[in-house]
Amino acid sequence: MERLLAPALILCFFIGSSPVARTQTRDFSPTLQDTVLLSKLSTDYQQHFKEELNQLPSENKKDFQEIYGNRWKNIKEKFDKREIYTDAGAQSYLDALVAEIVRANPSLAATPFHCYFSRSYIPNASYIGEGIILFNMGLFDRLSNESEAAFILCHEISHYILRHQENSMNKYVATINSAEMQSRLRKIKGSEYRKNEQLESLVKGLTFDSRRHSRDHEAQADSMAVVLMGPTRYDPSGALTTLALLDGVDKDGFDLENNLQQVFNAKDYPFKKKWLKQDNGLLGGHARLQEQELGDSLKTHPSCPLRIRLLTPMVGARKRGQAGGSASGGVVDAAKFAALKERFRYEVIEYAYATDDYSESLFLSLELLQTSTSDGYLVGNIGRVMNGLYRAQKGHRLSKVADMPSPGYPSNYNSLLQFIQNLYLEDIASISYYFLGSWHPQLDRLALFRTAYEESARNVQEQ
Amino acid sequence: MCYSKKTSFPVLLAAVVSLSFQAVRAGDGKLSIEKVYSAYLRNSGAITAKNQIKGYFFLYQSDKIDRHTNQYTLQILDENLNKVKDIKFEDSKKLSLLESSYNGNTISFLFKNEDNKTLDMKIYDFNGQLKYSYSREFDKKTDELMKEYETRHTDEGMNKNVFDLGDRGYVSVLPMRDGRQRTYEVDYYSSVNKSQWTYVPSDDAEKYAFAEYMGCTDSLIVLQVEKRNHAMSGKSSSHIVGINFITKKKQFDVDYVNEDQILVPCSVVPLEGTNNLMIIGSYFDKGDNIDKDFSKGMAVYEITTSGKILTKAYNSWAGDFAKYLPANRKGKIDDIGYLYIHKVIRTPDHKLFLVGEGYKRTANALGIATTVLLRSNAVGVTKIMITDMVIMQFDEKYKISYAQIYDKNDNSATWSNISDYNSQHLLATYLKMTGAFDYEFTTGDDDNSNFSVCYSDWVRSSDYKGQTFNSIHYNGKKFTTDKIELKSKASTMRVFPAKSGSVMILEYFKKDKRLDFRLEKLG
Numbered sequence: 006m007e008r009l010l011a012p013a014l015i016l017c018f019f020i021g022s023s024p025v026a027r028t029q030t031r032d033f034s035p036t037l038q039d040t041v042l043l044s045k046l047s048t049d050y051q052q053h054f055k056e057e058l059n060q061l062p063s064e065n066k067k068d069f070q071e072i073y074g075n076r077w078k079n080i081k082e083k084f085d086k087r088e089i090y091t092d093a094g095a096q097s098y099l100d101a102l103v104a105e106i107v108r109a110n111p112s113l114a115a116t117p118f119h120c121y122f123s124r125s126y127i128p129n130a131s132y133i134g135e136g137i138i139l140f141n142m143g144l145f146d147r148l149s150n151e152s153e154a155a156f157i158l159c160h161e162i163s164h165y166i167l168r169h170q171e172n173s174m175n176k177y178v179a180t181i182n183s184a185e186m187q188s189r190l191r192k193i194k195g196s197e198y199r200k201n202e203q204l205e206s207l208v209k210g211l212t213f214d215s216r217r218h219s220r221d222h223e224a225q226a227d228s229m230a231v232v233l234m235g236p237t238r239y240d241p242s243g244a245l246t247t248l249a250l251l252d253g254v255d256k257d258g259f260d261l262e263n264n265l266q267q268v269f270n271a272k273d274y275p276f277k278k279k280w281l282k283q284d285n286g287l288l289g290g291h292a293r294l295q296e297q298e299l300g301d302s303l304k305t306h307p308s309c310p311l312r313i314r315l316l317t318p319m320v321g322a323r324k325r326g327q328a329g330g331s332a333s334g335g336v337v338d339a340a341k342f343a344a345l346k347e348r349f350r351y352e353v354i355e356y357a358y359a360t361d362d363y364s365e366s367l368f369l370s371l372e373l374l375q376t377s378t379s380d381g382y383l384v385g386n387i388g389r390v391m392n393g394l395y396r397a398q399k400g401h402r403l404s405k406v407a408d409m410p411s412p413g414y415p416s417n418y419n420s421l422l423q424f425i426q427n428l429y430l431e432d433i434a435s436i437s438y439y440f441l442g443s444w445h446p447q448l449d450r451l452a453l454f455r456t457a458y459e460e461s462a463r464n465v466q467e468q
Numbered sequence: 469m470c471y472s473k474k475t476s477f478p479v480l481l482a483a484v485v486s487l488s489f490q491a492v493r494a495g496d497g498k499l500s501i502e503k504v505y506s507a508y509l510r511n512s513g514a515i516t517a518k519n520q521i522k523g524y525f526f527l528y529q530s531d532k533i534d535r536h537t538n539q540y541t542l543q544i545l546d547e548n549l550n551k552v553k554d555i556k557f558e559d560s561k562k563l564s565l566l567e568s569s570y571n572g573n574t575i576s577f578l579f580k581n582e583d584n585k586t587l588d589m590k591i592y593d594f595n596g597q598l599k600y601s602y603s604r605e606f607d608k609k610t611d612e613l614m615k616e617y618e619t620r621h622t623d624e625g626m627n628k629n630v631f632d633l634g635d636r637g638y639v640s641v642l643p644m645r646d647g648r649q650r651t652y653e654v655d656y657y658s659s660v661n662k663s664q665w666t667y668v669p670s671d672d673a674e675k676y677a678f679a680e681y682m683g684c685t686d687s688l689i690v691l692q693v694e695k696r697n698h699a700m701s702g703k704s705s706s707h708i709v710g711i712n713f714i715t716k717k718k719q720f721d722v723d724y725v726n727e728d729q730i731l732v733p734c735s736v737v738p739l740e741g742t743n744n745l746m747i748i749g750s751y752f753d754k755g756d757n758i759d760k761d762f763s764k765g766m767a768v769y770e771i772t773t774s775g776k777i778l779t780k781a782y783n784s785w786a787g788d789f790a791k792y793l794p795a796n797r798k799g800k801i802d803d804i805g806y807l808y809i810h811k812v813i814r815t816p817d818h819k820l821f822l823v824g825e826g827y828k829r830t831a832n833a834l835g836i837a838t839t840v841l842l843r844s845n846a847v848g849v850t851k852i853m854i855t856d857m858v859i860m861q862f863d864e865k866y867k868i869s870y871a872q873i874y875d876k877n878d879n880s881a882t883w884s885n886i887s888d889y890n891s892q893h894l895l896a897t898y899l900k901m902t903g904a905f906d907y908e909f910t911t912g913d914d915d916n917s918n919f920s921v922c923y924s925d926w927v928r929s930s931d932y933k934g935q936t937f938n939s940i941h942y943n944g945k946k947f948t949t950d951k952i953e954l955k956s957k958a959s960t961m962r963v964f965p966a967k968s969g970s971v972m973i974l975e976y977f978k979k980d981k982r983l984d985f986r987l988e989k990l991g
Contacts (some may be wrong), residue, residue, distance in 0.1 A: 181500065181501075182498060187498060187499055190499035190500070190501070190504055191499060193504055194499060194504045197532065198531075198532050198533055198534055199531060199532070199533060200504070200505075200531060200532065201505055201506075201507070201530055201531040201539070202531055202539070204501055204504055204505050207501070208501060284547075286522075286570075286572050286573075286594075287523075287544075287546065287552055287553070287575070287594045288515065288522040288523035288544075288546040288547050288552065288570060289522075289546065289547060290546055290547060290548040290550060292546065292552055292594070294552060294553075398988075398989050398991055399991045400991075401952050401973070401988040401989075401990075401991065402988070403988055403989055404986045404987055404988055405986075409548040409549065409550070409987065410548050411548060411550045412546075412550060412552060413550070426970075426989070429918060429941075429943060429969070430991050431943060
C-alpha cells in the first residue's frame with residue numbers, strides 16, 4: 006500500500022510514466038490466480054528455508070535465525086497475498102528470457118534460481134531470498150525492449166550469485182555481536198549522561214557504513230549484469246537505456262487534478278473546486294520536508310548518471326566484442342513482450358484493488374484512462390473503487406483502503422488522496438453514480454460495470 | 469516509532485519508546501542498541517489553529533545532559549499523522565508541554581518549567597528553528613489555580629489556554645492568583661517580531677474573575693469574564709471583554725445588565741464581512757439573580773467592536789421554543805429537562821445552529837433511603853440525569869425556525885447532595901466542568917458549511933450492548949446521523965477529535981501490548 010518503497014537490499018527502479026497512445030481492442034479480464042500452485046511453491050520454498058536455517062553458523066545462531074526468519078516472512082507474504090503471478094503463458098515467457106541468459110552463461114546453472122512476475126505496480130525488481138527474483142509488472146510495463154528486461158534480470162541474478170543480501174545480513178550480525186561493539190555499548194550503558202547522544206553517533210556510523218556497502222553492491226551488480234549480458238543475444242546498451250529511465254524518477258507526468266476535473270464533472274453533479282482544496286503548510290500533508298533530500302552518503306543507490314558513466318565503457322566494449330551482433334528488438338518473442346506489457350498495465354490495477362489498495366487502483370485507472378478513453382474495464386473499476394470507498398467510509402474503515410496524504414508521496418498521488426479526504430459520503434455516492442451513468446447503457450455488456458453502476462445507484466438512493 | 473494509519477507500535481505502559489532507531493538486536497545476554505536506548509514520553513496533545521486540529525505533538529525526554537538538564541525531542545505530526553519534524557533542545561529536568569497552537573507560518577508551544585517556575589512560550593518556524601522565546605514566572609498559588617482551571621466552552625481535546633491570532637502571533641489566557649485575588653492574565657506573543665505584552669485586569673470588580681477565550685478578530689481578543697464580589701459568595705455578572713492587541717488596551721467590557729434583559733453569553737462569533745460580533749446566550753429579566761433564577765430564553769445580540777449593541781433578538785422558552793419543543797416558561801423540556809448549550813455554529817448562508825444537551829433532576833431512591841435511614845445527607849435525595857441532544861436552527865433574524873431531538877440513553881451525572889441545592893445555572897456549569905455531559909466535540913469545514921456534532925452514548929439492544937460514539941452531520945442542507953460501536957477486538961477503543969470531518973480511533977490490544985491509532989472520516 007505504501008507508494009514509495011525502497012528496501013535497502015533490492016534494486017529499485019522508479020521510472021516516470023510515459024503515456025503511450027493505444028487503443029484497447031478487447032475488454033480486460035484479470036487472470037485467475039492458481040492458488041494450488043502458489044501453495045505448493047510456498048511449501049517448497051519453506052522447506053528450502055528450513056534447510057538453510059540448519060546450515061547457519063552456530064555462533065550468534067539466534068540472531069541469524071531471527072534475521073533469516075524475517076526474510077522468510079516477507080517471502081511467504083508474496084505467496085499468501087497472491088502477489089506472484091501464476092499465468093502460465095507469462096511465466097514461460099519469463100523463463101525463456103532467463104534461459105537465454107543461463108544458456109550463454111553456463112556457470113549460472115550451478116546456482117539455481119527462479120524468476121517470477123510480481124503483480125505489484127511499483128516499478129521495481131528484487132532478489133528476495135531463497136533463490137527467488139521478482140520482476141514487478143509495474144517495471145516491466147515501462148520497458149522498451151527485451152534487452153532492458155534482460156539487464157534487470159542480470160542485475161538481480163548478480164545480487165543473487167554475489168550473495169549481497171546474505172553478506173549484508175552476516176556482516177550485520179557479526180558487527181552487532183563483535184567484542185568492539187559490545188564494549189562500546191557497555192560503556193554507553195554505563196554512562197550517566199549523554200547516553201543517547203553516544204548511541205546516535207554509533208548508529209550514524211553503522212548507517213553510513215551499511216549504505217556505502219549497499220551502493221557498492223549496486224555498482225557491482227550493474228557491472229556483472231553487463232558481463233552476463235555479453236555472451237547473450239541481448240543488446241548490452243539496454244543497461245544504459247534502463248538506467249536513463251531511472252533518472253525520470255521524480256517526474257510527475259500525470260496532471261491528476263486536471264484529470265479529476267474532467268472525469269468527474271457530470272452535468273447533473275458538476276465538479277466542485279473545493280474537492281481539491283489542500284493545505285500546503287507544514288501540517289497539511291503536502292509539505293516539502295528538508296529531511297527527504299538525503300545526502301549522498303545516506304543513499305542506498307548511486308545516482309543514475311554516475312551508474313551510466315561507470316557502465317558506458319563496459320557496454321561499448323561488450324558491444325564491440327559481440328560476435329554476431331546484438332538484437333535491439335526481440336530475442337525471445339517481441340510480440341509476447343508487447344502483449345504482456347499491455348496486459349500488465351491492467352493486472353496491477355486489479356491487484357491493487359484485490360489487496361484493498363483502493364487509492365492506488367483508482368490512481369492507476371485514471372492514469373490509464375487518459376490514453377484508453379473508452380475502456381470498459383477502467384470505467385467499471387473506477388466505479389467499483391468509488392463504491393468501495395463509499396462502503397469503507399460508511400463503515401469507518403476508509404484508512405484501511407485509502408492512503409492518507411503524506412509529504413512522502415508524489416504530488417499528483419497526494420492530490421488524489423486529498424480529493425478522497427475532501428469528499429463527504431454523499432459526494433462519493435453521487436460522483437460514482439453520475440460518472441458511471443455517462444457510460445450507461447453502452448458498457449452494460451460488462452458485468453463489472455453493471456454491478457458497479459447498480460451499487461452506485463443504491464448508494465445515491467441511500468443518501 | 470512510526471506513525472501512520474496502518475502502523476501499530478508496541479507500547480509499554482510507561483511509554484518507553486524508541487524515537488529513531490530501527491530494531492538492532494543482539495543475542496541473549498548481549499547488549500543491543502535497542503536495549504541501551506530509551507526515551508520517555510512526557511506529554512502529547514493536539515496542535516490547533518482556529519479551533520481546528522492541525523497536527524499533534526509528542527514531547528520525549530530523549531537524553532540526560534547533566535544533573536539539572538535533559539535533552540528533549542519534540543516530535544511534530546501533521547494532521548494525517550505523518551511525522552514532519554523532530555526538534556531537539558536542552559532544558560530543565562522538570563519540563564512539561566501544556567499546549568500548542570499553529571498559525572500557518574509558525575508553531576507555538578507553551579512549556580511549564582517547574583524548576584525555574586516559569587511559563588515559557590517558544591515559537592518555531594517550519595524548519596524547526598526557534599524564532600522567539602518568551603518567559604514569565606508563576607507562583608505556587610497560581611500553579612494550583614492553573615491545575616484547577618477547567619473551561620465551560622472548550623470541546624474535548626481542544627486547547628483551553630493557547631490560541632492563534634492569525635499570522636500575527638498567539639495569545640494565552642491563564643488564571644492568576646495574587647494574594648487573595650483570583651483573576652486572570654492575557655499574554656500576547658508575536659510571531660513576526662520579538663514582542664510580548666501582558667494584560668492584567670486592574671478593575672476592582674475583577675478581584676474574583678474567571679476568563680475564557682471566545683475568539684478573535686483581526687484586532688481583538690474576545691473573552692467571556694465571569695466576575696464576582698467575593699470568592700465564594702455574592703452576585704456574579706457575566707461580561708464580554710474585548711482586548712485590542714494592536715493598541716494593547718481593553719477596548720470594551722460590557723455586561724448588558726442595564727438593558728431590559730440581562731444576557732449571560734455562552735458564545736461569541738465574529739461576523740464575517742463586518743467588524744461586528746454576534747453574542748449568544750441565555751437572557752434573564754432585569755433584577756433576576758442569574759445564579760438562582762431561571763432564564764427566560766435565548767437571546768442573540770449583534771455588537772460592534774466597541775461593544776455597542778446593534779441588534780437584539782429574543783427567543784422565549786414559553787413562546788418561541790415551545791413552537792418546536794415541548795418547553796415550559798422556565799425552559800424545561802418534557803423528558804429532556806433543561807438545555808445546556810455546548811456549541812453555536814454559524815454557516816456561510818447565515819443560518820445559526822445551537823447544539824444543546826438536556827439535563828434534569830430526578831428523585832434518587834438510594835439518596836432518599838440513605839437520608840431517612842442513616843440521617844445522612846452525603847448522598848442527595850435527587851440525582852442529575854444527562855438526557856438527549858437537541859439541535860436548534862435559527863433564521864437570519866436569529867429566531868428559532870427548527871429543532872430536532874436526538875434520543876440517547878439517560879445517564880446519571882451526580883449523586884451527591886450538590887444536585888439538591890444548586891440552581892439551574894450553577895448546576896449546568898458544574899456538570900460541564902466535571903465532564904458529565906455526553907457531548908464530545910464538533911468537527912467540520914473551516915467555514916462550517918459541513919459540520920458534525922459528536923457525542924457518546926450507551927446502547928443496550930439485541931444487536932449491541934456497549935458504548936457508542938455518535939455524530940450528527942449537517943451537509944449544508946440536511947442532518948444525518950452516524951454511529952461507531954466502541955466494542956471491538958481491541959481491549960479498549962476510544963475516539964478523539966481529529967482534523968476537520970475526521971476522528972482519531974485509538975485501539976489498545978492488551979495481550980499484544982499494541983496501540984493502534986488511525987484517522988477515520990465520519991460517515
